[in-house]
Amino acid sequence: MIQFLLASHVLAGATALGSAFLAISSKKGSKNHIFIGRIYSLAMFYVVVGAFILSVVRPNPFLFTIALFSGYLVWTGFRRARYRNPVLNKVDKVTAAIGVSIILILFGYGLNLLLSQNSIGIVLIFFGLGMVTFVFEDVRALKSDLYKSKLRIANHLQRMLGGTIATITAVLVQQLVPRIQNTQIPEFVIWIGPTIILTPLIFYWSKRILS
Incomplete structure (x- = not known):
């Protein structure tokens, strides 16, 4: 079962x-983009749920907290696209x-470690x-029309790619870090x-959308 x-x-x-990179390269709002986006959302949903299950079956608080972070970004990114x-x-x-x-959990467990x-x-x-940045933006949005037109789409992109970055980081930390501990x-x-590799891509596409 675990395997x-x-x-x-x-x-x-x-x-x-x-699917994330295919969605980025496709025309925004097109049928292909929407279809690929749904595949991405379903895949990320499975990743997040799977991470929760694995972190319980094989106790791993780190994986659990990253799943919380990724899940929040993917959900809010989905909301920006649909709502x-x-x-x-x-x-x-x-x-x-x-x-x-989630912010309190990330800081609390991080400091404990x-x-x-x-x-x-x-x-x-x-x-x-x-996470502080994302949540602050969400709280601010509750009091304004922040998610009109292009800004809503840019925010959707930022959340989806942010969730992807978190997922990749979690996998690398879990799988690669133990193997390089005795190396240079x-x-x-x-x-x-x-984050360093993919964040510039987020800025590039956000700027392109907003312009």
Whole structure:
């Protein structure tokens, strides 16, 4: 059972990553983009749910917290794509409240790991800081028409790719970091590598959409 979960989790992650880049390269709002986006959303949903299950079956608090982070970004990204009303509703208010809880979990567990001299806590603090930005934007959106037209689409893109970055980082930290501990490769490179590589892509496409 666990082997099936692991294999399907990896397959779903690869599907999400591939469909993310296909969605970016397709015309926004086209049938292909929408179809690929749905594949991405379903794949990421499976990745997040699978991560929750695996983190319980094989106790892994780190994987659990990253799943919370990724799940929040994918859900809010999906909301921005599907919900076109500039006035956000109760679902978005509850989502923002959950986001605040996730921030507390990321910082709390991250600090606990650092105090226990486990440097992987830096990853959670790093994601916690990013989460503050996303949730602050969501709270601000509850009081304004922030998600009209192009800004809504740019926000959708940022959330979806942010969730992808978090998923890639979690996989690399879990699979590669243990294998390089006795080498000259610093673990920090693995932790921030996906963010450094993919964040410029987010800025590029956001700027292109907003222009």
